[in-house]
Amino acid sequence: xxxxxxRTLREDPADAEVPSHKLLVRAGYxxxxxxxxxxxxxxxxxxxxxxEQVVREEMDAMGAQEIQFPALLPREPYEATNRWxxxxxxxxxxxxxxxxxxxxxxTHEELFTLTVKGEFASYKDxxxxxxxIQTKYRDExxxxxxxxxxxxxxMKDSYSFDLTDEGLAExxxxxxxxxxxxxxxxxxxxxxxxxxxxAMGGSASExxxxxxxxGEDTFVxxxxxxxxxxxxxxxxxxxxQPVDDKPPAQVHHTPDTPTIDTLVAFLNSAGLGRTFTAADxxxxxxxxxxxxxxxxxxxxxxxxxxxxxxxMKRLGAALEPxxxxxxxxxxxxxxxxxxxxxIGPGALxxxxxxxxxxxxIVTGTAxxxxxxxxxxxxxDLVVGRDFTPDGTIEAAEVxxxxxxxxxxxxxxAARGIEIGHIFQLGRKYADAFSLDALGPDSKxxxxxxxxxxxxxxxxxxxxxxxxxxEHGLVWPRSVTPFDVHLVVAGKQAEIRxxxxxxxxxxxxxxxxxxxxxRTASPGVKFADAELVxxxxxxxxxxxxxxxxxEVKDRETGERTxxxxxxxxxxxxxxxxxx
RNA sequence: CGGGGUGUGGCGCAGCUUGGUAGCGCACUCGCUUUGGGAGCGAGGGGCCACCGGUUCAAAUCCGGUCACCCCGACCA
Numbered sequence: 275x276x277x278x279x280x281r282t283l284r285e286d287p288a289d290a291e292v293p294s295h296k297l298l299v300r301a302g303y304x305x306x307x308x309x310x311x312x313x314x315x316x317x318x319x320x321x322x323x324x325x326e327q328v329v330r331e332e333m334d335a336m337g338a339q340e341i342q343f344p345a346l347l348p349r350e351p352y353e354a355t356n357r358w359x360x361x362x363x364x365x366x367x368x369x370x371x372x373x374x375x376x377x378x379x380x381t382h383e384e385l386f387t388l389t390v391k392g393e394f395a396s397y398k399d400x401x402x403x404x405x406x407i408q409t410k411y412r413d414e415x416x417x418x419x420x421x422x423x424x425x426x427x428x429m430k431d432s433y434s435f436d437l438t439d440e441g442l443a444e445x446x447x448x449x450x451x452x453x454x455x456x457x458x459x460x461x462x463x464x465x466x467x468x469x470x471x472x473a474m475g476g477s478a479s480e481x482x483x484x485x486x487x488x489g490e491d492t493f494v495x496x497x498x499x500x501x502x503x504x505x506x507x508x509x510x511x512x513x514x515q516p517v518d519d520k521p522p523a524q525v526h527h528t529p530d531t532p533t534i535d536t537l538v539a540f541l542n543s544a545g546l547g548r549t550f551t552a553a554d555x556x557x558x559x560x561x562x563x564x565x566x567x568x569x570x571x572x573x574x575x576x577x578x579x580x581x582x583x584x585x586m587k588r589l590g591a592a593l594e595p596x597x598x599x600x601x602x603x604x605x606x607x608x609x610x611x612x613x614x615x616x617i618g619p620g621a622l623x624x625x626x627x628x629x630x631x632x633x634x635i636v637t638g639t640a641x642x643x644x645x646x647x648x649x650x651x652x653x654d655l656v657v658g659r660d661f662t663p664d665g666t667i668e669a670a671e672v673x674x675x676x677x678x679x680x681x682x683x684x685x686x687a688a689r690g691i692e693i694g695h696i697f698q699l700g701r702k703y704a705d706a707f708s709l710d711a712l713g714p715d716s717k718x719x720x721x722x723x724x725x726x727x728x729x730x731x732x733x734x735x736x737x738x739x740x741x742x743x744e745h746g747l748v749w750p751r752s753v754t755p756f757d758v759h760l761v762v763a764g765k766q767a768e769i770r771x772x773x774x775x776x777x778x779x780x781x782x783x784x785x786x787x788x789x790x791x792r793t794a795s796p797g798v799k800f801a802d803a804e805l806v807x808x809x810x811x812x813x814x815x816x817x818x819x820x821x822x823x824e825v826k827d828r829e830t831g832e833r834t835x836x837x838x839x840x841x842x843x844x845x846x847x848x849x850x851x852x
Numbered sequence: 853c854g855g856g857g858u859g860u861g862g863c864g865c866a867g868c869u870u871g872g873u874a875g876c877g878c879a880c881u882c883g884c885u886u887u888g889g890g891a892g893c894g895a896g897g898g899g900c901c902a903c904c905g906g907u908u909c910a911a912a913u914c915c916g917g918u919c920a921c922c923c924c925g926a927c928c929a
Contacts, residue, residue: 284878284890285864289922310920418923532929559928583927599853600928615929644929763888797889813886824888 275792279316280804283705292488294738295420297747301805303734310417310425317806318734320755322428325733328459328752329430336452338403339447340431343385345409347376347758351384355706362597366411366425378411383725386433387703390721394435397719401441403448404452405432407730419488422691428731432725437711442722446698448725453482453694460733461750464741465690467493468502469697470591479506483690484548484736491692494685496678504672504687505591508633509677511666515638517659528651532615534580537651541642546653555580555653556641558629559615561589563596571599573609575622577631578670580642589669616644618652619661630667631657642846691736692729699723748829756788757849759808762794763815772838773814775806776823779842784851804828810848812841 280302289306290296298304301316314322330340352358358365358377365379379385386404387764394402410429417425433447450466457464464485469481479504483491495501526544531537534552541550556582562571574593576584590598607614611621622629635641635750637658645652655661674687701722703709710718729736734753741748749755758780762773770791788808790799796815803811813824822835825844836844 281862281879283863288858288864291923534929557929580929586926600926613929617929761888765887793887795887795889795891797891798888799890800888801890813888 275553275788276792278788282805291346292419292422292739293742294422294488294735297742297807298420298735298738299550299804300526301747301807304421306420310414310423312421312424312426313811317755321734321749321753322731323634324753324755325460325737325744326428326730329456329730330407330416331727332452332456332459333405333430333432335455336403336448338405338452340406341389341404342378342406342408343382343389345379345411347379347385348378349377351707352377354705355384357384359486364412364414379408379409380412381429381727382406382408382615383433383699383703383723384707387707387709387723391707391709395712397437399435400711400721401445403432403434403445404544405430405726405819406449419735421489422739423490424731430681430728430730432726435709435721436723437568437713437719437721438706442698442700442724443478446696446724449696449724450480450786453726453728456728457482457693459752460737461741461752462693462733462737464693465495465501467495467690468506468525470503470594479695481692482694482696484693484740485688486691486736486739487689488739488785489689489691491690492687493690494672494674494676494687496680498678498680498682498684500678500680500682500685502679502799504585505588507668507672507685509668509670510677510679510681511633511636512639513606514658515571517638517656518655520638520640520659521654523652523655523660523823524729525645525650525652527649528779529649531649531651531690532834537642540581541653550642552581553579553593554642556635556643557582558619558622558644559584560597560601560612560617560627562601563598565594565596573601573627573751575617575627575629576669577619577629577643579634582632582670582673584669585671588671589667592668611646611729613644613646613648616648616650618644618646619655619663621646623661629663630665630669631663631702633666633668634670635663635666691732691739693733693736694726694728696726697724698744699725745801746805749807749809751809751850751851755786755806756808756843757785757851758810758812759790759803759806759813760812761790761796761799761803762817763799763813765793769814769816769818772818776814776838776841780845783846785845785849802806812845 282302283300286296287299290299302315304312304314305312349358361380365380370376370378389581407430409426411426414423414425417423436442436445464482464484467481467483469479472513483493492504494504494507528537528540531540536558537555538550538552547720556577559576561574563574564571580586606614619629635657640654640656642651642653643655654705674685676685678685701720703723704721709721711721713719760773760777762770777787780787809828811826811828817823821838823831823838823841825836826833
């Protein structure tokens with residue numbers, strides 16, 4: 275360790291917020307080079323490689339074949355699928371000396387598809403699963419949390435190619451099993467949740483989320499086993515009701531009621547003979563959307579029950595790949611029919627604004643909503659009688675306590691780090707590149723694809739996030755940079771020599787040993803050992819004279835004295851290296 | 853995009869209000885002492901004070917501009 279390229283820091287880096295970021299920097303695993311771009315130092319690289327190896331072994335075991343594409347890619351394949359445009363500013367683009375367009379690959383569906391098309395032509399060649407572990411580039415709006423969300427990151431991406439939908443389902447299931455094995459081996463606490471199936475296809479898609487407070491994804495789960503990313507939660511629609519037994523819609527003068535709270539308070543003091551809650555009101559939020567490559571913005575009104583906010587993440591996911599933005603003052607000024615705070619379905623329909631509502635807003639339900647003039651609202655506006663929305667949209671926030679979509683119990687919410695995503699792509703890419711296999715009847719069969727990702731570098735951070743304490747990191751054995759951290763506690767030559775000899779014996783027994791032979795004081799070494807996080811710490815010190823060494827479990831803090839004579843055997847056993 | 857904050861040796865920070873020789877802790881080098889929980893003493897090395905311009909006899913400090921980075925918000929009808 276006196277020669278290891280490592281310098282630990284006593285203080286947290288100023289720009290780090292989350293535990294994994296602080297600890298990986300302090301313990302000398304990574305160093306920042308630019309926003310969202312990190313170097314891997316020796317300790318970090320060992321962990322990264324270990325994670326990568328677990329992923330590789332399980333991918334190989336499921337029959338996938340590893341290949342490697344360049345990260346620097348030409349524009350043309352991405353043009354064919356419109357993703358050169360769709361990816362927008364999230365892609366790193368560059369030009370070669372002749373002015374040709376290139377990009378740094380954010381993902382490789384196009385290349386895999388083209389490569390399979392180039393090699394395989396017969397139904398006998400299928401199915402096939404290919405993967406790579408490779409550096410990806412995405413110019414994220416806001417890189418954050420160290421290596422949790424970087425602009426350069428290591429990803430395993432694999433793609434399955436099948437002749438039939440049943441084959442795709444099978445490839446998908448095999449990936450799901452492999453992922454479970456991988457994340458189990460890495461010692462992670464994780465959940466598998468339903469994810470957005472995406473605009474094209476509506477096919478199956480699930481995410482693997484490592485449970486963590488610092489995660490960017492919110493998911494919900496119910497007691498009956500239901501689990502989903504909030505973006506993918508579908509709201510059960512209540513049954514439609516008759517429209518003709520409802521009281522007529524009536525416009526009321528409701529002064530100074532631009533918000534839901536003020537409106538509800540006013541209604542309840544207006545002597546209408548009933549009590550209103552925010553859930554009886556219909557809130558119409560105006561946004562504008564723009565498809566990638568399109569010139570102008572299109573207006574969209576989103577109607578949700580007044581007791582719920584619009585969840586911009588859910589709305590964004592529902593409108594993918596279109597871009598969404600809230601209206602600005604200038605947009606309102608340009609459209610006088612939009613009376614801020616008093617917008618109702620009437621003006622929207624009259625002016626051709628697309629109006630999508632929450633699934634709870636079904637035919638026959640009556641709502642309090644804006645009357646399209648200042649200080650006026652309309653009560654008992656009935657869906658299907660007084661207005662008809664253009665459709666439904668999942669945009670209202672999902673809350674803990676909401677009924678579970680599987681009909682069992684209520685939902686609870688938690689946060690997670692997306693570590694894996696499996697997705698039945700279908701024929702989108704095969705169609706774009708006409709990827710066919712010649713069938714037994716000599717007719718072409720369009721191939722169907724799946725795409726499956728694991729954030730390898732992100733996994734390092736996710737593991738650190740789940741496995742640390744106030745002293746530092748605590749690595750699972752499957753990814754630890756060393757098997758044993760051997761601390762030389764004492765300056766006497768005998769102690770030093772004894773430690774070196776033990777290190778050699780352990781090395782010969784196949785253990786990877788980090789020997790702290792620095793001349794620093796014991797306190798410094800113990801603190802560093804805890805920070806670095808190797809699961810087993812061995813101390814060779816004053817006990818050596820009486821033939822004992824000390825073995826500490828990093829996770830539990832438990833110390834045991836072990837006779838030097840049986841130390842190698844004991845440690846081989848302990849680290850599972852037999 | 854909006855709001856807030858910060859740019860000073862490798863890291864963490866002070867100094868700026870009130871202009872006048874650039875400091876502290878950690879880390880690093882050398883010497884002596886010390887060695888089971890972040891040692892002590894002494895001596896050192898290392899800085900275009902983000903950048904550009906202005907004011908001034910004099911600018912890390914005041915003024916104007918630019919850039920970068922961090923955090924928060926993307927929140928409402």
